[in-house]
Amino acid sequence: GDSVTQMEGPVTLSEEAFLTINCTYTATGYPSLFWYVQYPGEGLQLLLKATKADDKGSNKGFEATYRKETTSFHLEKGSVQVSDSAVYFCAQRDRDDKIIFGKGTRLHILP
């Protein structure tokens, strides 16, 4: 069935470092892809999305490009901040509008 696989955490980086969190998906069609973020003690928030191949989603300095050929949607940010510390979930929305999540990657940014 459809699934999402993302890199295991936790990921620990120093402030201003470059961030990549890998995400790949399996799907029978062409799903919409998402990155959600969960800050400590808060609910899920949509960070960015892409609805078709080659689309690039971006928000708050984060970017991810929908790569159909590699079935990937890797999250990147050029210079992370302490405030980016959170859990990041890669997800896809299937044909029935259900959102399938990856297991989440915990990110720690050190000052």
Place this chain on the structure above:
Amino acid sequence: GAVVSQHPSRVICKSGTSVKIECRSLDFQATTMFWYRQFPKQSLMLMATSNEGSKATYEQGVEKDKFLINHASLTLSTLTVTSAHPEDSSFYICSAGPRGVPGKYEQYFGPGTRLTVT
């Protein structure tokens, strides 16, 4: 933007009792709401899809008689955990999307409800 609320945010109940969790869309109507369960340091697992005015659709392995879902209006869905046991302790999250063509709307997530069964 669209806001989804949940009540209560935290609840502690005794084993064998039932507890109801509410999910409300505050500024939009939601034909469909989704209920998820999140275990510590793990991902969200979809439990069921709640459809306004009809029965919920449960995912495989989810006991529909234990997790009762009611979607009585376009702004409210409830999840009742019946005869709760300690293994039901978890973080329950709902999501909702505005009415429209399926697949063409965003889903917005509630802040979650932490259930602890003693």
